[in-house]
Amino acid sequence: MESKRQRQVAELIKRNFSIVLQQEGSYIYGAQPLVTVMDVQVSPDLSVGKVYLSIWNTDNKQAVILQMDEEHTRLKTALAHRLKRHLRRLPELSYFMDETLDEMNKVDTIFDRLYAEDQMPETEEVPKKE
Numbered sequence: 001m002e003s004k005r006q007r008q009v010a011e012l013i014k015r016n017f018s019i020v021l022q023q024e025g026s027y028i029y030g031a032q033p034l035v036t037v038m039d040v041q042v043s044p045d046l047s048v049g050k051v052y053l054s055i056w057n058t059d060n061k062q063a064v065i066l067q068m069d070e071e072h073t074r075l076k077t078a079l080a081h082r083l084k085r086h087l088r089r090l091p092e093l094s095y096f097m098d099e100t101l102d103e104m105n106k107v108d109t110i111f112d113r114l115y116a117e118d119q120m121p122e123t124e125e126v127p128k129k130e
Helices: 004-028 059-070 072-083 101-118
Strands: 034-042 046-057 094-096
Touching: 004 034, 004 046, 004 072, 004 094, 046 059, 046 101, 059 072, 059 094
Parallel strands: 046 094
Antiparallel strands: 034 046
8 A cells, every 4th residue: 555655756756757758758769759657656665666658659669668778867867856846865766668558459459340340249228227
């Protein structure tokens, strides 16, 4: 169970890291990939943070994560500059891919194909009980 402070720090990092990626991202991984911060989780002692990213408009998503790892100091410095009045010590960040939206699109595609092939029954409305 997360504490209130963990949630506050996670949300603070999420909002500000999104802005840092808008400003610095094109210099790190180029203008093509669209990188979105989906979630941030912070350890109970606030020393470690996991940043979950959704990456679109590129075939090699792992390359974007690797480029961000290479430029970790640059990203952390920019984030620390934005959070210097809010946090005494910035957690050590690591980046992970969040594939929730990719999986959701795959499931939607499968359902669309099944409906097109008439393999899915039409949904019926459930009569209301009075």
